[in-house]
Amino acid sequence: MNIRPSARSWVPLLVLLVGVSCTPKRTFQAPENVPPETFVFVRSPVTDTVPARVVMHWYGNDPDGEVVAYRYSWWRDSVQVMAGTTRTTRDTFTLPVAGGVRLYTFKIQAVDDQGAVDPTPATVSFPMVNSPPTIAFTYQSLPPDTTLNVVTFFFELHDVDGDNTITQLLYRLDTDTAWTVTAFDSTYLTLENIPPGTRTVYFRAADFTGALSDSISFTWTVRPVRGSLLVILDHDGANRTAWTDMMIQAGYDTTTFTFWYLPNELTDPDRFPEVVRDIRALLTPSRFRAVFWLSSAPNPSDVWLNHLLVPLQDYLQAGGQVFFSGPAFAQDVDTAFLQTYLGLASTDTANYKQDKLISQYGEPRIARDSAASTSFPDTLTLSVGTPLVSRVDGFVQGTFSVLYRARFGLSSNALTDWIPVGVQKGQVVALTLSLLDVNGNGQAPRVLTEVGRGFGVYTGP
Ligand SMILES: [Ca+2]
Ligand SMILES: [Ca+2]
Structure with missing residues (x-):
């Protein structure tokens, strides 16, 4: 097999190359480039x-x-x-x-x-x-008729010259003598320290040339902030009177705390950012030394607590103090939060994830923990009085102090252990029952008294 050209086959090629080199030189004239x-x-x-x-x-x-x-x-x-x-x-x-x-x-x-x-x-x-921008409140984003002194508004802003040409958001409360100009960098604005009373606020937008939109306005009632204790009723508006009565029975003067009602409806996602913004602005230790987060809502997915853990963590890290009381508390709260702030053990978290904590219907018996090293008086007992028809959670292991333990007596597979349902770790106290449900012997208000005393916000006798 011949895989290389034979010597003879190169001959015509060499002749051809020689022949080319012998041709007289001629300058190659490239055609001139035609511009586009x-x-x-x-x-x-x-x-x-x-x-x-x-x-x-x-x-x-x-x-x-x-x-x-x-x-x-x-x-x-x-x-x-x-x-x-x-x-x-x-x-x-x-x-x-x-x-x-x-x-x-x-x-x-x-x-x-x-x-x-x-x-x-x-x-x-x-x-x-250039055309002026337009401004409107985001659909269904307006705050309720009555708020505390922090309110977030959400806007739809447009400019036919480009939404990115909107540079300023202006607002004026009816108590202001002039417009306040803020750099426009988001589609919401949180107003703080709003004077109490019936308020009207006006908003306008401006583009980079200074062209102003028409103004929009909202009128509502601002409740005054009182005292250094914030009492949040989470998805429990129906029990406003009951909680107010319990606070008064606990010895709190109504001028020494502020109620905040989180709206019952969690179904409207437009309300989420508003409540998150508002609570982030409200929850500062300089404004409120302590928070009572109360709910009787049996369904954990209904309550706001689980959706507001980030501002809560910021508040706790800044030195705030929180008491939780609600049947939904432990069921759906992020386990990392429980581990960090209540010392919940990882093994307990595993139990929790497997739903092995108390989660049964029935009537728990509740007892003070005799080994608890807290300032709680041992005589401060709780009783359900009537059978509970909601789930109750407990904690098994952790570095918390136990305030109350519960045992279920009516369930066929009742746990034999007394499971902690009221625990404390530093600035966090949690009761996995609504105090309204465990006032069978009339002692539940005293829990509010003792917790508030420990937090330094109880001003009564
Ligand atoms: Ca060309
Ligand atoms: Ca414009």
């Missing part, structure tokens, strides 16, 4: 004027090569206001159109693969005008 040609059009409907934000389209042809880039420039009268180079054939431009109608010209030149620039730029001129 550019075309432009504006996609916006050009009526009398176009908005200050405009979409331009263009393209270029090069007869003897390729178009590799485009140089563009914007001119107002004879002044260049913007220029650049791009590889695209479409872009959106926002022109600094201030005041009235101004004539703008767009020039575009294709550049070919030889670096030649179209000597006859494509141009288009049209009158442009």
